[in-house]
Amino acid sequence: MxxxxxxxxxxxxxxxxxxxxxxxxxxxxxxxxxxxxxxxxxxxxxxxxxxxxxxxxxxxxxxxxxxxxxxxxxxxxxxxxxxxxxxxxxxxxxxxxxxxxxxxxxxxxxxxxxxxxxxxxxxxxxxxxxPFGATTARYFLEDKGHIQESDRVLIHGASGAVGVAAIQIARMHGTAVDGLCGPKHLELIQSLGAERVLDYSRETPGNGAYDLIFDAAGKLKASTAKAWLRSGGRFVSVQKGLAKDRASDYPDILAWMESGKLQxxxxxxxxxxxxxxxxxxxxxxxxxxxxxxxxxx
Ligand SMILES: NC(=O)c1ccc[n+]([C@@H]2O[C@H](COP(=O)([O-])OP(=O)(O)OC[C@H]3O[C@@H](n4cnc5c(N)ncnc54)[C@H](OP(=O)(O)O)[C@@H]3O)[C@@H](O)[C@H]2O)c1
Structure with missing residues (x-):
């Protein structure tokens, strides 16, 4: 072959x-x-x-x-x-x-x-x-970030394979989600369901705004993320830990694809x-x- x-x-x-x-x-x-x-x-x-x-x-x-x-x-x-x-x-x-x-x-x-x-x-x-983006994003948002419907969530690095899945999976949890990405990706991230999209080259989110921040690019300093979090907020990053390959993720992923919730x-x-x-x-x-x-x- x-x-x-x-x-x-x-x-x-x-x-x-x-x-x-x-x-x-x-x-x-x-x-x-x-x-x-x-x-x-x-x-x-x-x-x-x-x-x-x-x-x-x-x-x-x-x-x-x-x-x-x-x-x-x-x-x-x-x-x-x-x-x-x-x-x-x-x-x-x-x-x-x-x-x-x-x-x-x-x-x-x-x-x-x-x-x-x-x-x-x-x-x-x-x-x-x-598969790569969806299983990684799901692991970090759910297993590590314990995402909840009432959260305000920020996805940093929203335009990569992990980021685009993270925006969509966060929306499926019913959360308000914002995205931080480069200037050429603003429209795309908005179209995937982000409420507010920020250009990391010229904007920073307000301090104390988020319950959960997921750094899907592995580029965000923990000290910076901490300032953007509400008191008691959670910061998770692709830099910390390894997503798991789980057969048990696939029935949900298939259902999300079939329903059009995951594009x-x-x-x-x-x-x-x-x-x-x-x-x-x-x-x-x-x-x-x-x-x-x-x-x-
Ligand atoms: N721990 C794990 O289990 C695990 C699993 C999968 C992936 N990862 C890691 O996760 C990271 C992302 O993976 P991926 O496949 O999504 O990568 P990717 O598709 O290559 O996307 C990377 C994204 O990072 C953004 N980016 C680049 N420079 C940036 C900066 N200075 N600040 C903010 N964002 C920046 C880019 O957005 P713009 O083009 O909009 O700038 C790009 O869309 C990689 O480092 C990968 O190794 C870890």
Missing amino acids: KAARLDRYGPPEVMHIDEKPAPKPGHGEIRVAVHASSVTSGDARIRRADPPLVRLFFGLFRPKYDVLGYEFAGTVESLGPETSRFKVGDRVFGATGFRFGATAEFLVIKENATVSLMPESWSFTQAAAI PVIDQIYGLDDIAEAHRKVDGGHKTGAVVIQIRG
Whole structure:
């Protein structure tokens, strides 16, 4: 199969297209013909070994996994023994977890892991733009931030993959939510349901205004956030802790997609052959939502 591979850590140019054997589904596993994947900020961090601690978990001298790609959408192509949840041809989307491997023509995943049927009306490129941002935003807002309907919430870094999901998930909790982002993203963040959108290059929120601040970009100092919080307010950041990959998140995420409450935000769609260019875009640090890779179709 065709796959976007990397043999060493480094700049976007380390990404190249190569052939490798398609993985075989084992017990309880399905093989997915991948139609779309993405390059997340996480993929780019692993490629760059940034921070250097990445090497401890993903290979000291060279990357342990030679195919990145965390999010995917595609069709179930074959079933391993002892599977019952999906049938061949089902349209599914999900996340690979820390084994990666989604920027390739096929991937194998346990049928009871982070994979789900996708909404009928969604395209593969749309569905592939959802899991990374939605599961991360949900983890930080709900598990760490204990978001409540009565909260006034600020999402800092509202325009990245995590930020656009955070704005929408905060709205689903019935909270009043404001967004802080760069000047070219103001209209988008308003359209996703933010009440007030501030341009971080020239505006700062008032002191003592928020019950919960989520720094979805990992750029906000705790001391600055503290000033913007009401007394007793909570500050959570993508810098503190690691979001969990949970199969149990997917029924809700699917329902949010089907109801239109969770919309995909796609910066650009690249072909698999343009994987290095897509990584370069992500390294820029200002993508809008997801950078999607179309693998089939
Ligand atoms: N802890 C975890 O489990 C976890 C999970 C996922 C992601 N993350 C981390 O979360 C961060 C965001 O991920 P992502 O995928 O959403 O990234 P992304 O899509 O690349 O988005 C980054 C966003 O940061 C904003 N930004 C850049 N410079 C900024 C600044 N100086 N001040 C405020 N905002 C700024 C940009 O907005 P503008 O273009 O509008 O400036 C951009 O939209 C990354 O650092 C990633 O590694 C952590």
